[in-house]
Amino acid sequence: MSLTQPVSAPAAVAMKLSVEHLGVVFGRDGKSTPVLDDINLEVSEGEFICLLGPSGCGKSTLLNIMAGFLSPTSGRVRVDGEPVRAPDPRRVFVFQERGVFPWLTVEGNIGFGLFKLPRAEREERIAHYIRMVGLEGFEKTYPHELSGGMKQRLEVARALAVNPDMLLLDEPFGALDSITRLIMRGELLRIWEAERKTIIFVTHDIDEAVQLADRVVVMSARPATIQRIVPIDIPHPRDISSPRYLELRDGIFQQIGLAHKL
Amino acid sequence: MNSLSEPSRWERFVWPIAASATLLALWHYSVLWSGTKVFPSPYDVEKGMAELLKHHVLWGDIVDSLRRVGVGFGAAVMIGVPLGLVLGWYPAINQVVNPTMQILRPISPIAWIPVAIIFFGVGDRAAIFLIFLGAFFPIVVACINGVSNVPSVFRRAGRNFGLTPPQLLARVLLPAALPQILIGLRIALGIAWLVVVAAEMIAVDSGLGFLIIDSRNSGKRYDLVVAAILIIGFIGLVLDFGFRRLEKLRSVRWGFRSES
Numbered sequence: 001m002s003l004t005q006p007v008s009a010p011a012a013v014a015m016k017l018s019v020e021h022l023g024v025v026f027g028r029d030g031k032s033t034p035v036l037d038d039i040n041l042e043v044s045e046g047e048f049i050c051l052l053g054p055s056g057c058g059k060s061t062l063l064n065i066m067a068g069f070l071s072p073t074s075g076r077v078r079v080d081g082e083p084v085r086a087p088d089p090r091r092v093f094v095f096q097e098r099g100v101f102p103w104l105t106v107e108g109n110i111g112f113g114l115f116k117l118p119r120a121e122r123e124e125r126i127a128h129y130i131r132m133v134g135l136e137g138f139e140k141t142y143p144h145e146l147s148g149g150m151k152q153r154l155e156v157a158r159a160l161a162v163n164p165d166m167l168l169l170d171e172p173f174g175a176l177d178s179i180t181r182l183i184m185r186g187e188l189l190r191i192w193e194a195e196r197k198t199i200i201f202v203t204h205d206i207d208e209a210v211q212l213a214d215r216v217v218v219m220s221a222r223p224a225t226i227q228r229i230v231p232i233d234i235p236h237p238r239d240i241s242s243p244r245y246l247e248l249r250d251g252i253f254q255q256i257g258l259a260h261k262l
Numbered sequence: 263m264n265s266l267s268e269p270s271r272w273e274r275f276v277w278p279i280a281a282s283a284t285l286l287a288l289w290h291y292s293v294l295w296s297g298t299k300v301f302p303s304p305y306d307v308e309k310g311m312a313e314l315l316k317h318h319v320l321w322g323d324i325v326d327s328l329r330r331v332g333v334g335f336g337a338a339v340m341i342g343v344p345l346g347l348v349l350g351w352y353p354a355i356n357q358v359v360n361p362t363m364q365i366l367r368p369i370s371p372i373a374w375i376p377v378a379i380i381f382f383g384v385g386d387r388a389a390i391f392l393i394f395l396g397a398f399f400p401i402v403v404a405c406i407n408g409v410s411n412v413p414s415v416f417r418r419a420g421r422n423f424g425l426t427p428p429q430l431l432a433r434v435l436l437p438a439a440l441p442q443i444l445i446g447l448r449i450a451l452g453i454a455w456l457v458v459v460a461a462e463m464i465a466v467d468s469g470l471g472f473l474i475i476d477s478r479n480s481g482k483r484y485d486l487v488v489a490a491i492l493i494i495g496f497i498g499l500v501l502d503f504g505f506r507r508l509e510k511l512r513s514v515r516w517g518f519r520s521e522s
């Protein structure tokens with residue numbers, strides 16, 4: 001266990017993902033910019049983790065490394081004990097927006113990753129996830145005819161359809177209006193409770209992190225380090241006006257403030 | 263095109279027809295007032311067209327021209343699209359090939375006529391080669407741009423679902439680039455239709471281009487010349503219109519909508 005992790009995950013649950021002494025330095029125009037510095041994190045199976053930090057701090061970079069899209073400069077990420085080297089359908093990335101394929105219908109998008117399945121099973125899965133994200137009646141609709149929230153639900157459904165162990169969400173609700181965002185958080189929690197995937201959720205929204213996560217990983221400005229890991233010990237559904245919620249939220253506010261010397 | 267007041271239904275037909283009628287009238291009276299003996303009036307052209315139809319030469323010429331465009335353009339698509347996709351996908355190869363292509367690209371296919379005749383002799387194949395050249399570069403360039411403009415989000419999503427490189431090309435890059443590729447194909451078809459007329463004036467003895475040059479040479483039949491010109495314009499319009507229908511297909515329509 002690293003020092004930055006004050007509360008260890010329950011011992012009975014298997015460890016899913018570990019980040020070990022991870023560092024990233026971007027080289028551009030002969031200058032090297034450190035982006036991530038000695039990141040250590042352990043995530044257990046079925047856990048909901050929020051990576052919280054200011055825009056541009058490198059939390060998306062960390063998520064891209066977990067997905068296998070980027071390689072770290074030093075250190076490594078392991079999933080189920082194996083080092084991550086390339087993208088893999090067992091851990092699916094959900095992009096902030098425009099990640100759905102505009103040339104495919106709702107059905108086509110959800111079925112995109114299911115090309116190895118026999119037809120009957122594929123159609124069954126597509127129907128199942130269309131129901132799960134509430135897109136019934138839109139099977140033949142193209143993404144440009146859907147609202148922003150529907151597109152995001154479609155992308156989550158496409159990710160879930162391949163039955164991954166882990167979802168990596170990069171500010172998935174960042175482009176939505178605040179009301180739709182609240183609804184989508186509820187939907188995501190409902191899906192998470194039904195499917196129990198391990199979720200890593202990147203956000204810069206403190207409320208969002210405290211509403212969703214089992215643990216909030218607070219990151220500093222660039223080069224990002226883990227400032228603190230805050231366990232959110234409020235059962236779902238969370239009362240966002242309860243004293244404990246406000247206490248945790250204000251604690252993180254303060255942490256971020258300290259981190260950036262406001 | 264953005265105008266505040268949507269034209270009503272009848273306006274959309276009546277004004278364009280009125281414009282054509284005005285032009286015809288202008289043409290008619292210009293011929294009449296100038297007293298020219300060489301240039302035909304619209305009425306002469308109509309008689310010429312009827313004559314061409316009656317002697318059945320017109321259909322043969324139209325079919326020949328369309329066949330040459332079909333073969334030349336078809337070959338340009340079959341070679342240009344895969345080549346453009348590969349070059350778009352591997353920027354390293356593109357960097358090697360690009361300078362050569364940039365030099366060849368702005369050369370009018372007409373400039374190649376002597377070269378085409380050396381290679382293929384006077385005949386069909388020389389004409390088809392010229393059409394191929396005219397259509398090839400716009401197609402390749404559209405495919406390169408189409409593929410390299412595919413957002414990295416789509417490539418990453420494709421890789422995330424475990425696609426092999428050929429699958430990624432077929433299932434992500436090609437459909438994502440298709441709207442841009444279609445625009446390139448439409449431009450290329452337009453160019454092919456321009457080039458066929460020029461090629462037929464030199465290399466062959468059939469087709470609409472030959473009809474023009476032949477009508478002029480054998481008896482200065484300018485009524486037939488103008489009739490052929492109008493037919494060329496009309497067929498070009500039909501080809502373009504047909505291609506535009508493709509852009510309405512549901513799987514590519516997203517690429518032609520204005521940003522919303």
